[in-house]
Amino acid sequence: MLIIGGGIAGASTAYHLALHGHDVTLLERGDIASAASGVNAGAIGALGWGHTPDLEAHLTMGSLEIFQSLQLDLGYDIEFRQSGSLQVIHTAAQYAYTRDRVQTLQAEGKRVEFLSSREARGLEPELDPDLLGCMYMPLRAQADPKKATRALAAAASREGARMRTQYAVTSVTQRADDLYVVEAEHDTFIATHLIIAAGAWCAEVGVWLGVRIPIIPVRGQMWATEPLPPRVFQTIASAQSTMDWQHEPGNDADTPPQLTHRGPTRRTRHLYGRQTRDGSIIFGGDRQLVGYNTTPDPEGIEVNHTHAAEALPFLAFEAITRTWAGLMPFSLDGAPLIGAIPQRRHLHIVSGLASSGFGRGPMAGKLLAEALHTGTPLAVLAEADPARCVTTLG
Ligand SMILES: Cc1cc2nc3c(=O)[nH]c(=O)nc-3n(C[C@H](O)[C@H](O)[C@H](O)COP(=O)(O)OP(=O)(O)OC[C@H]3O[C@@H](n4cnc5c(N)ncnc54)[C@H](O)[C@@H]3O)c2cc1C
Known part of the structure; x- marks a missing residue:
């Protein structure tokens, strides 16, 4: 074979x-x-x-x-670690959406919890205290x-x-x-x-x-800080894109669902990231149709940096030392x-x-x-x- x-x-x-x-x-x-x-x-x-x-x-x-x-x-x-994951909630609409989602997933027998901001900061002390809460997914991991x-x-x-x-x-x-x-x-x-x-x-x-x-290529891009002492313990995501894509997946005959952009226009902000074993904090999120282009878009990187700092405020003061991109295989x-x-x-x-x-x-x-x-x-x-x-x- x-x-x-x-x-x-x-x-x-x-x-x-x-x-x-x-x-x-x-x-x-x-x-x-x-x-x-x-x-x-x-x-x-x-x-x-x-x-x-x-x-x-x-x-x-x-x-x-x-x-x-x-x-x-x-x-x-x-470098496998069953770290768990937190999806942070920034707005009242995301709060209502996430509460419902947690209840639905729990009824299906899935392992998720709704945490108050205070409870989430017990697991992830650097989270912004002004966040409205988090969805906690304890089985999630990283490697x-x-x-x-x-x-x-x-x-x-x-x-x-x-x-x-x-x-x-x-x-x-x-x-x-x-x-x-x-x-x-x-x-x-x-x-x-x-x-x-x-x-x-x-x-x-x-x-x-x-x-x-x-199957078509979708560019994903990321950025990293220099190595830092341990400060982020779970994988971190945001409820914004999950809620937006639930309301409007955005697909058509030539476009897969759940992209951050339609052409050059941003539809939502998506966020995922973690601290790697060497100490670098890495985040990304954008998903864009740009053919086989793997040059990161600096504007999208900056939007993502701001989004990450809305979850973990110390990141606003950490410089980006590296960016990169790759192509994800999306089916239509x-x-x-x-x-x-x-x-x-x-x-x-x-x-x-x-x-x-x-x-x-x-x-x-x-x-x-x-x-x-x-x-x-x-x-x-x-x-x-x-x-x-x-x-x-x-
Ligand atoms: C920036 C970014 C962040 C992501 N973050 C996550 C994440 O946190 N968690 C997650 O689950 N997923 C994540 N993904 C998605 C994930 O990386 C991909 O879905 C996954 O790696 C796809 O694996 P694959 O083996 O199908 O494709 P690939 O890893 O692309 O492998 C395909 C291989 O085929 C080879 N190939 C192609 N054509 C030929 C040829 N003609 N001859 C020989 N070889 C050929 C290529 O060189 C390539 O190595 C991310 C993707 C990107 C770009």
Whole structure:
């Protein structure tokens, strides 16, 4: 089986296929985790399995278990910490929205709590005392994205997968006998099964095979302070975008839901961040359609810095020492694509993990590997079925 893409989705798929005893080769054009999987914030979302676990619960809770196992059982230091997360509330409207949301999630059996500002400051002393409260998500966690993705790749190698870096795939064809011929810079590979895990570049691979894969690049950008003594303990988010996107997701035929901008115009402010083990405080939030441009937008960085300082006032006095950006693979309907692409035999995809693919990628790869190993579609993957949106190119 051959996998294109050495981000967290591809690395996890390789690891779990190898664990099932399959012969696996992964081709990555840069290093492992050289795209989104290496530059993300390292926030791991998890609200619990709930009373009736759906795909989201499987992806987040299953991934959480894989991260835990890498750190605690398999001997990889990925800087994993089950830190919990606080989503801060700035306005009366956000307060009312978050109270309802917490009640709904609790009724579903999810692990969330509504905290007063005072209670939240007991967990996170630097929070602004003027905040109106917080949603607390105790299962949420964090890890170093590069180390975690590379640990999955190393675990895959340990199980016998061939992980080939600096192998850019330049074309793919399928022969009459259904075998795939994959041309890479240094070599040609023949494979029985092809798995597309190429993140924001999946559509390009699809074109070689005559299919339209509706995944488009969305730029995410971040900033960091210099290393500071420990001051931020959870991952920190804000209720503003969650509430705005609930009222108006903003998607249409060419635009995925839950972006911060429409064209150059800002629709909302989004916020996520944490303090890394080296002491740097890192924050980000913007999600913008700008093609494959990975130059950070300074204006958006400043808006995000201000937003972060509204949660943690000391950040207003900390200079930004570094900015960066990466491309998130958003599907047009916002749901992941995990499973078989029906237009071609033995063609599969694991992508569309959007803005939370670090926290969901490990389980996405594991579920795809299970479906491939058993040869049976998994019921839990029904809502991620690529058949709903992949079309034949005319
Ligand atoms: C700034 C930022 C912050 C984020 N923060 C978070 C967060 O806190 N938590 C979270 O859960 N998610 C976060 N995300 C989202 C997350 O990073 C992505 O959803 C996830 O990394 C996608 O993983 P992937 O493996 O699908 O894609 P990628 O990591 O992009 O991997 C795809 C790989 O395919 C390779 N490739 C493409 N084409 C070819 C080819 N032709 N030949 C060979 N190789 C090829 C690329 O080089 C790349 O390495 C963030 C993203 C960004 C950009």
